[in-house]
Amino acid sequence: xxxxxxTKALTLLSLILLSAIQSQAVIKSIKMDNGRHIAYEANLTQxxxxxxxxxxxxxxxxxxxxxxxxxxxxxxINFVAIHYSLQPESILKITKNESAxxxxxxxxxxxxxxxxxxxxxxxxxxQPIIVSLSYSSLVSSVLSQTQKYNPxxxxxxxxxxxxxxxxxxxxxxxxxSFFNLNPFTGPIITQWYLKQTYQQYWTDTVNEMLKTNPKxxxxxxxxLMIQSYTAMSMTAHGFDxxxxxxxxxxxxxxxxxxxxxxxxxxxxxxxITQYEKASGFHKSTAVIPNAGHIISADAPEDYVRILKTxxxx
Numbered sequence: 310x311x312x313x314x315x316t317k318a319l320t321l322l323s324l325i326l327l328s329a330i331q332s333q334a335v336i337k338s339i340k341m342d343n344g345r346h347i348a349y350e351a352n353l354t355q356x357x358x359x360x361x362x363x364x365x366x367x368x369x370x371x372x373x374x375x376x377x378x379x380x381x382x383x384x385x386i387n388f389v390a391i392h393y394s395l396q397p398e399s400i401l402k403i404t405k406n407e408s409a410x411x412x413x414x415x416x417x418x419x420x421x422x423x424x425x426x427x428x429x430x431x432x433x434x435x436q437p438i439i440v441s442l443s444y445s446s447l448v449s450s451v452l453s454q455t456q457k458y459n460p461x462x463x464x465x466x467x468x469x470x471x472x473x474x475x476x477x478x479x480x481x482x483x484x485x486s487f488f489n490l491n492p493f494t495g496p497i498i499t500q501w502y503l504k505q506t507y508q509q510y511w512t513d514t515v516n517e518m519l520k521t522n523p524k525x526x527x528x529x530x531x532x533l534m535i536q537s538y539t540a541m542s543m544t545a546h547g548f549d550x551x552x553x554x555x556x557x558x559x560x561x562x563x564x565x566x567x568x569x570x571x572x573x574x575x576x577x578x579x580x581i582t583q584y585e586k587a588s589g590f591h592k593s594t595a596v597i598p599n600a601g602h603i604i605s606a607d608a609p610e611d612y613v614r615i616l617k618t619x620x621x622x
Contacts, residue, residue: 336372338402339431341394345410347424348398351389351432352382359436359620360387364425364445366603367541369396377609384613386620391428393421395537400530409533416540418548422451438619443467443602444541447548453559460560460619464612465569465602468576470548507542511535551580555587563593564615566600566607573602 338348350372353360361381363371370392371378381388392398394410403409414420425448429437439461441449446466452458491498515534563581565574585591595615600607 336398338399339428340402341424341427343410343414344407345394345424346399346402347394347428348392348396348402349389349428349432350378352385353387353389353432353434354385355387357436358387359438360389360434361616362425362429362434362437362439363388363390364439364441364448365390365392365396366442367444367538367545369398371605372398375606375609377605377612380609380613384617386613386617389428389432389434391425393424393541395421395541397534400533400537403533409536411533411536411540416544418447418451418544421448421544425452438462440464440616441466442605444545446550447545450548450550450553453557453561454554456557456559458559460562462562462564462616462619464564465566465573465604466550466563466577466580467545467548468550468573468580470545472573472576503543503546504539507546508535508539511538511542514538551583555584556589558588560588560590561593562595562615562619564604564612565594565596566602566604567596567598568601568607570602 336348336350338346340346348370350370365371371390373379373382378388378390394400395416400409425439428434437458439449439452439458441462442464444467446463446468449461449463449466453461512535515531515538519531561584563577563584565577569577581594585593597604597608597611597615600611605612
């Protein structure tokens with residue numbers, strides 16, 4: 310996942326960490342047998358009703374502080390908003406005596422999909438509607454292939470791992486190709502190079518972010534966040550949303566923002582065209598005016614209105 314280093318991202322991450330710390334007293338979590346903590350926000354008051362399962366973006370999942378979540382609760386709509394084990398709200402659930410799972414494991418998209426399915430089983434959610442946000446199209450793509458979840462909502466989906474920085478992606482691909490000219494050492498060097506690249510980005514980002522946040526004397530939060538965000542980038546590296554089986558009978562609803570980044574929007578439209586051709590499902594897109602990439606934050610009322618059409622059918 311090739312990223313740009315931007316002041317806006319630093320501000321966002323600072324708010325994310327501060328929000329995560331403030332929400333620890335109220336946000337719930339479950340723990341997998343392998344030690345992974347999964348934080349979540351939920352409203353599960355309607356028995357035998359469909360439940361929206363909101364997958365997070367790359368930075369975090371949704372919490373009670375988000376206007377979008379407040380609307381869902383006010384309208385008493387069933388939902389669970391998941392934070393992957395690699396994200397701040399979940400990391401902060403790791404106790405002092407625990408060793409983080411990330412310390413001894415290399416994550417894949419399948420790992421993140423397993424966290425979603427574990428949460429559904431643990432919370433006894435029997436009628437889930439998977440809703441991805443940006444980065445999580447990586448995970449919805451895995452869940453789609455199980456053919457257990459239908460329909461799936463793709464919100465401002467990530468189509469390519471390098472869509473936010475295409476030129477950076479080209480540089481990375483050049484070096485990957487160069488290293489892999491040697492079939493023996495190439496894969497090892499490539500993985501080292503990618504990890505170093507992503508780790509440097511997230512080290513700079515997290516260090517800048519923590520300047521204005523609560524002290525972390527032993528650097529536990531800092532080190533885990535760098536490790537975890539690096540792992541999320543490594544997990545997404547090479548991802549292409551269009552390289553999946555769209556003819557598997559799973560119906561998708563794509564929700565896009567009218568003010569989306571032009572490069573992303575073009576990729577999204579091309580992917581949707583490919584999906585509709587392969588699946589036979591048409592008119593699968595809703596475009597929300599006055600919304601950019603983070604649609605649920607930019608236009609929460611419109612976003613909820615569209616989602617509600619799925620549970621009225």
